[in-house]
Amino acid sequence: MRAVGLTALALCASTQIIAAGLVIHAVRQDGSPLPGAVVTAESLSPTLGPALAPAAPMKAIMDQLNLAFVPDVLVVPVHSSVQFPNSDAIGHQVYSFSSARKFQLPLYRGKPYPPVQFDEPGVVTLGCNIHDNMIAYIVVTTAPFFGRTDARGEWSAPNVPNGQYRLRLWHPLLNESQEVERLVQVTAERDVVELKLTKHLRPAPLKGRPNSWDY
Numbered sequence: 001m002r003a004v005g006l007t008a009l010a011l012c013a014s015t016q017i018i019a020a021g022l023v024i025h026a027v028r029q030d031g032s033p034l035p036g037a038v039v040t041a042e043s044l045s046p047t048l049g050p051a052l053a054p055a056a057p058m059k060a061i062m063d064q065l066n067l068a069f070v071p072d073v074l075v076v077p078v079h080s081s082v083q084f085p086n087s088d089a090i091g092h093q094v095y096s097f098s099s100a101r102k103f104q105l106p107l108y109r110g111k112p113y114p115p116v117q118f119d120e121p122g123v124v125t126l127g128c129n130i131h132d133n134m135i136a137y138i139v140v141t142t143a144p145f146f147g148r149t150d151a152r153g154e155w156s157a158p159n160v161p162n163g164q165y166r167l168r169l170w171h172p173l174l175n176e177s178q179e180v181e182r183l184v185q186v187t188a189e190r191d192v193v194e195l196k197l198t199k200h201l202r203p204a205p206l207k208g209r210p211n212s213w214d215y
Contacts, residue, residue: 042166059082171213
């Protein structure tokens with residue numbers, strides 16, 4: 001699953017933006033691919049014009065099916081809204097105690113509550129008060145470019161304007177002592193950047209269920 005946020009650039013007619021493709025390889029400490037990781041590219045100082053604004057807010061959906069959140073990891077721009085329908089035949093009670101967004105949707109089935117707004121960047125951990133084996137994450141970002149790595153640990157964004165960017169990596173099982181990030185200078189050439197972990201991933205909090213980060 002890939003998602004790339006694109007920001008419109010306001011430029012005068014005589015100005016030309018030079019853009020290139022940005023390719024990220026996320027790897028574990030042993031060099032093997034890290035699938036399902038969230039990658040964001042925050043604009044710091046493009047070659048032309050001011051830093052790029054966050055991607056436009058979106059309306060997203062996180063469903064509940066077969067006692068699981070679908071998708072179990074969602075990446076959205078800041079100020080986006082997410083709706084939480086329940087397609088199961090039994091009731092669920094969605095909640096988050098995360099500082100980036102605290103909320104609770106009392107027990108319900110079928111028709112969802114109004115969408116929940118996410119106005120602060122950060123990682124929001126979701127659960128169900130009825131079923132402890134349900135867990136999901138919403139990553140809210142201010143970056144203009146974002147996505148998730150595929151089975152090869154790769155994520156790419158085309159047409160990234162030249163300039164400096166801060167790359168950040170997040171994974172549900174991340175076990176690093178500090179944030180995984182790197183400053184890069186995007187040029188007119190295709191830039192390939194490696195983001196490597198220094199520690200083993202934490203054990204999965206739930207057993208016996210497939211997750212989107214386990215390809």
